[in-house]
Amino acid sequence: MNIIFSNQAWDDYLYWNATDKKIFKKINTLIKECQRTPFSGTGKPEPLxxxxxxxxxxxxxxxxxxxxxxxxxxLEIAQCRHHF
Incomplete structure (x- = not known):
């Protein structure tokens, strides 16, 4: 599955890479899981x-x-920082 980041999501992703490696690693883990099982798994997936x-x-x-x-x-990533 291909991954596309919105401009906001890419800025968020780079922010975490620069400021908090633990959260950055968690985001990468969640993205990999979204590719495998987009609607179930860790992080308590819920529809908006x-x-x-x-x-x-x-x-x-x-x-x-x-x-x-x-x-x-x-997989289109819209945001990975803050609450929606």
Missing amino acids: MHDLAGAWFRRIDREHRLVYRVKDGT
């Missing part, structure tokens, strides 16, 4: 509703979420 219907999120930690969508065999 209303304006963001079709997107899912997984918990990175108590404050931060990985927000993503699976579309046509592509």
